[in-house]
Amino acid sequence: MGEIVLNRITKSFGDVSVIPPLDLTIADGEFVVFVGPSGCGKSTLLRLIAGLEDSSSGAIRIDGKDATALPPAQRGLAMVFQSYALYPHMTVRNNIAFPLKMARMDKAAIDRKVEAAAKVLNLTSYLDRRPGQLSGGQRQRVAIGRAIVREPTAFLFDEPLSNLDAALRVNMRLEISELHASLGTTMIYVTHDQVEAMTMADKIVVLNAGRIEQVGSPIELYNRPCNRFVAGFIGSPRMNIIEGAETGGQAHAIGIRPEHLALSTDSGHWAGTVSVSEHLGSDTFVYVQVDGVGTLVARAGGEFPVRHGDRVWLTPQPDRLHRFDAEGKAL
């Protein structure tokens, strides 16, 4: 069982409070993603769970047991770091075997487990190499191998894909999702990339300045963001926010996602001029300078043939409008 419960956990460095009191429950087997801008405290939160940082107050329960004061080695968690953090002086085999050696497992069992993990991760032919002789993706796989052999209560991932190139990132994203599906172990994944969050998570925790802004499934957050911060953070390109007269007086601001703005070359609710158009083939993103409103982004499926300077019209889907009050809360 890999349930993790944070109860009124806080962290401050000196006088600076990084995490104000925070409660969170991560259910056994869940894939939870902590997402937020740089410096929002998501990595600190992960390190508190790992035990690499001591909490200033509050309690952490892992698997039903109080782990607040336990050192990282005794929490039964495995972590994959952004820099991979492989042991450069050990071969791949010894890197993967290290946690098992620390657990004083016997040699035959270690060999068996390392071979099995290497097979799953396609590392069999690299077992006798050192990390320095591997590519980024292979190193990441070794780091994952080192984590899975211990059969931990939960996996912690600290931005594991941010050092990889875009294509490899998509592959590894899939591999981690598949790993979660096959192991069924609790995973906590930290990223600043909302696409990773949306594609992988069962549950997303959006953090801002150490506070949880919203917790929910990706689609919940997409459909019903509880405030402007979440609305702006989830979804790409970001939601258009319109303030002033166009809100119709019912709200301080309204938001509409680019995919919920219909584009037309002859008529519509708002008229504007195309400033930039991005043609991806599958989609077209059009940045439109709307008179009296500002720049709005609209997404058209497939190819939408407009260019800089063209006149276009935008119409929002009324049932897809988000309304926010003066504090930014969703109405």
Add this chain to the structure above:
Amino acid sequence: MARAATNRRKLVLTLLAWTVGIAMFFPILWTALTSFKTEAEAIASPPSFLAFHWTLENYAEVQARSDYFLHFMNSVVISLGSTLAGLLVAVPAAWSMAFVPGRRTRDVLMWMLSTKMLPPVGVLIPIYLLFRDSGLLDSRIGLIIVLTLINLPIIVWMLFTYFREIPGEILEAARMDGAGLREEILFVLLPMAVPGIASTLLLNVILAWNEAFWTLNLSASQSAPLTAFIASYSSPEGLFYAKLSAASTMAVAPILILGWFSQKQLVRGLTFGAVK
């Protein structure tokens, strides 16, 4: 034009470097040469550089008169012993300063270094009395203790500089993998720091080997290392240059050879972290 200027600059610098190098090496060469002369030729004026009557009699006489091997072994035991004892203390100290620095870590490091600025003679009397009362005078253990303490700041500083270059995440990974503090240091930190530890060890052995102030003042006959062996040829017997030179050559030869073979390691160690 520019290239000619660079070449001239290079030539000047090369000449300067060779001049400094030869100036520094000349006394050692001269000592070695003198050790093969007779006493009369050693003080002859003008001195002859190579055209003299080469002889090994000084070495034979030095060996006959004093026990070179005893002093050599004392030097080995004292320099290795103080280096290993120093590492034993300095590794955990440097670990904590490099990986869990506190608000005062910088100050502690500077304070440790400041002890090297104190003239040793300032604490000679108290240390001498302490040694006398605890029976450590003229013992290898006593010299190991005092040389460990003298060189500890340098060992801690060197290791600290090395450890700081090691990414903390790797140690954190070891902690996550179930390693305790002992395993983390033994299996992860030390193997990664082998080059740094090797050059620290070498430098410290050389410093301890050459240390003369404390070894001369705190030893008599039993524990006296090679520094005392050389010194015994200078004062009491008047000026026997050839024999003094033979003793000096025998004393510096081992460390010179060690230094020669490890110069690459040493240079790397001393300039580590200077350029990144």
